Amino acid sequence: MNFEKYNFIGFEADYDESEIVFVGIPYDGTASYRPGTRFAPLAIREASLGLETYSPYQDESIEDLSIHDAGDMILPFGNSERVLAKINEYASKFIDDGKKLFSVGGEHLVTYPLFEAVYKKYPDMLLIHFDAHTDLREQYLGEELSHASVIRLINRTLPNKSIYQFGIRSGEKVEFEYGKNNLNFYPFHVNDANKVLSELPNDVPIYLTVDIDVLDPSVLPGTGTPEPGGVTFLELLVAIKGLKNKNVVAIDLVELSPHYDQSGVSTITASKLVREMILLFSK
Ligand SMILES: [Mn+2]
Known part of the structure; x- marks a missing residue:
């Protein structure tokens, strides 16, 4: 007997034949306000069962892609450094196997080891970041490894001109100054994103990280640090289509x-x- 097993809808390829790997990272160990993002990957898979696989916005179906749902990473509790090392190890394997990687957190700190895995293979990469928050703190409550400092951590490796931020509307004054002075910094909305992104060269490797709190809390209240003044679903969609x-x-x-x-x-x-x-x- 072979009963239903729930992947994200339409993500049915075997690992070996897949071009894209989808993986959950259920980690929220440094959540500073309200934890709970560890439950997101499973919930997203369940909600996907109500989705159409066809996108009328892009006139394409996810069934036309070859996507493997790898499940959720198994991670230790408590020790951030061990968690990050583990995430990096798993992600490096996917990247080394030639897969494109779609990860679902978890909190934003997971982007750091994912970035390191991608950067190893693509050192000329760009990072595109949508978020309500700068995530540019040097440390948070004495901790360098924090979801509030993830872009600053990445910026130690990735040069200033290679990081783009959109939709930012919260952070410390020094973070805003840092962003304005050092990054491609587009705060408060995402109106410029489609144009800016579509003008990027076609061959340069791109890592897209989206903190879902870039959306307005009226659209998306289900996040740890909601921030009023955000964008609509459609505005974000137009932006990423760049x-x-x-x-x-x-x-x-x-x-x-x-x-x-x-x-x-x-x-x-x-x-x-x-x-x-x-x-x-998809190409
Ligand atoms: Mn955020």
């Missing part, structure tokens, strides 16, 4: 915290974003 036909090699979606939205709409929104974002891998 990456269509670019050389996107890795994507992550982080910071969904399903239990803070009793309606379940936040998780459905995240699932729909997964569908639209993973289509950026």
Whole structure:
């Protein structure tokens, strides 16, 4: 007997034949306000069962791609450094096997070891970052390894001109100054993103990281640090479509915290974003 086993809808390829690997990273060990993002990958898979596999926005179906759902990473509790090392090890394996990688957090700190795995193979990469928060703290409560410092950590390796930030509307004054002075910094909205991204060269490897709290809390209340003044689903969709036909090699979606939205709409929104974002891998 062979009963139903729930992958994200349409992600049915075997590992060996797949071009794209989808993986959950259920880690929220440094969540500074409200934890719970560890429950996101499973919730997103469940909500995906109500989605169409066809995107009318892009006139493409995720079934036309070859996507393997690898399940959720098995991670130790408590020790951030060991967790990050483990995430890096798993991600490096996928990248070394020639896969494009779509990861679902978890909190934003998971992007750091994912970035390191991608950077090893693509040192000329760009990082495109959508978020309500700068994530540029040098440390948070004395801790360098924090979801509030992930972009600053990445910026130790990746040069200033290689990082783009969109939708930022919260952080310390020094973080905003740092962003303005050092990064390609587009705060408060995502209106410029489509144009800026579509003008990037077609061959340069791109890592897209989306903190789902870039969306307005009225659209997406289910997140650990909601920040009023955000963008709509459609605005975000138009923005990321600027990456269509670019050389996107890795994507992550982080910071969904399903239990803070009793309606379940936040998780459905995240699932729909997964569908639209993973289509950026199609050529
Ligand atoms: Mn954020």
